[in-house]
Amino acid sequence: MILPRAFYARPTVEVARGLLGKWIVHGETAGRIVEVEAYLGQDDAAAHSAAGMTARTRVIFGPPGHAYVYLSYGMHECLNIVAEAEGVAGCVLIRALEPVAGVAEMRERRPAAKSDRELASGPGRLTRALGITRAHYGADLTQGVLTVREPPRPDAFAIDVSRRIGISKAAELPLRFTIRGSRFISRG
DNA sequence: AGTTCGATCGCCT
DNA sequence: GGCGATCGAACTG
Numbered sequence: 476m477i478l479p480r481a482f483y484a485r486p487t488v489e490v491a492r493g494l495l496g497k498w499i500v501h502g503e504t505a506g507r508i509v510e511v512e513a514y515l516g517q518d519d520a521a522a523h524s525a526a527g528m529t530a531r532t533r534v535i536f537g538p539p540g541h542a543y544v545y546l547s548y549g550m551h552e553c554l555n556i557v558a559e560a561e562g563v564a565g566c567v568l569i570r571a572l573e574p575v576a577g578v579a580e581m582r583e584r585r586p587a588a589k590s591d592r593e594l595a596s597g598p599g600r601l602t603r604a605l606g607i608t609r610a611h612y613g614a615d616l617t618q619g620v621l622t623v624r625e626p627p628r629p630d631a632f633a634i635d636v637s638r639r640i641g642i643s644k645a646a647e648l649p650l651r652f653t654i655r656g657s658r659f660i661s662r663g
Numbered sequence: 664a665g666t667t668c669g670a671t672c673g674c675c676t
Numbered sequence: 677g678g679c680g681a682t683c684g685a686a687c688t689g
Contacts, residue, residue, distance in 0.1 A: 512681070521681070523674095531674065549671035551682050568681060587684065599682050641681055 478616070478623045483539030483558050487513045487565035490539075490558035492652050494567055494623070496630040499554075501605045501621050504580050506572025506595050507630075509657040512639045513650040514555070516564030520644035524564035534613050535564045542614040542621065544607065551599025554607055556616060556623070570640070570651075571596045573659040574604070581605070597661045632656075 478497065483490055491513040498505050514522040516535075523545065524535040534543045535557055543555040543566050559565035572595035574581055581594045581604040588594045588604075595601035602608070607621065616623050633655040638646060640662065653660045 514681075523681080526675075529675075545681085546671095546673060548680060548682050549673070553681065555681085570681085597682070639681075643680090 476624050477618070478540075478625065480538070480540045480617050483556065483616075484560050485558065487515055487558040487567060488650070490556070490565075491567045491650070492634060494556065494569075495634060495652060495654050496626060496632060498575060498624045498626055499569065499572060499605065499621075500576075500624055501607060502577070502580075504577030504605045505575050506601060506605060507575050507626065507659075508569060508571075509573050509654045510569075510571035510596075510660040511652050512568040512570055513558075513652070514566050514568060515650070516559065519648070519650075521639065521642045521646070521648075522564070522566075524566070528564075532564075535566050537561060537613075540615060540617050542607075542611050542616060544602070544609050544612045546609065547599060552602045552608055553598040554602050554611075568598060569601060570598050571653075571657075571659055571661045572601045572604070573657065592658055596659050 491511045524532045538561040541557045547553050554569045555566040557566050595604040635653045636649045637651045639651045
């Protein structure tokens with residue numbers, strides 16, 4: 476049920492596409508992944524790992540299946556999942572979730588959300604909704620309090636590919652993947 | 664419905 | 677010291 480390490484030990488784009496439809500579970504709250512972006516280790520100027528390993532980016536170079544959480548614009552925490560074999564950089568930014576459990580708790584954490592559709596439709600929104608913070612930096616997603624799981628029922632969908640959002644460098648690369656038709660993605 | 668703009672701080676040059 | 681892998685409020689039309 477919990478995705479095994481081997482799931483993540485693959486090329487970043489494969490992991491990104493594979494994560495769509497999976498469930499992120501933290502405590503009583505859970506969300507179905509509907510939007511992701513791949514950040515590559517090589518030939519990707521937009522990736523935090525592009526400048527090499529630093530104190531912040533070291534997990535991106537570590538073993539796959541761990542969480543890379545960083546602070547965006549001084550106030551929003553964003554969740555990435557490390558891909559590729561140990562020693563190779565690559566991670567997947569989780570950009571939007573469809574709430575599937577613990578909606579009442581998510582609403583308490585996100586009073587600004589005017590509808591369930593807004594609870595977790597954005598990288599900063601979803602960490603807030605699920606209670607994910609930099610305390611989860613480096614967390615192993617194959618065990619422990621924060622996990623990624625196979626959905627309880629089979630989940631079929633088509634995948635759309637587009638350009639990544641909110642970046643200026645390497646903005647033309649087709650590395651954003653969304654579940655076709657989902658109302659919960661951050662932008663159409 | 665679409666655009667603009669301020670908030671806020673860790674990270675790297 | 678400058679700059680973001682963002683969000684939400686305020687404003688316009």
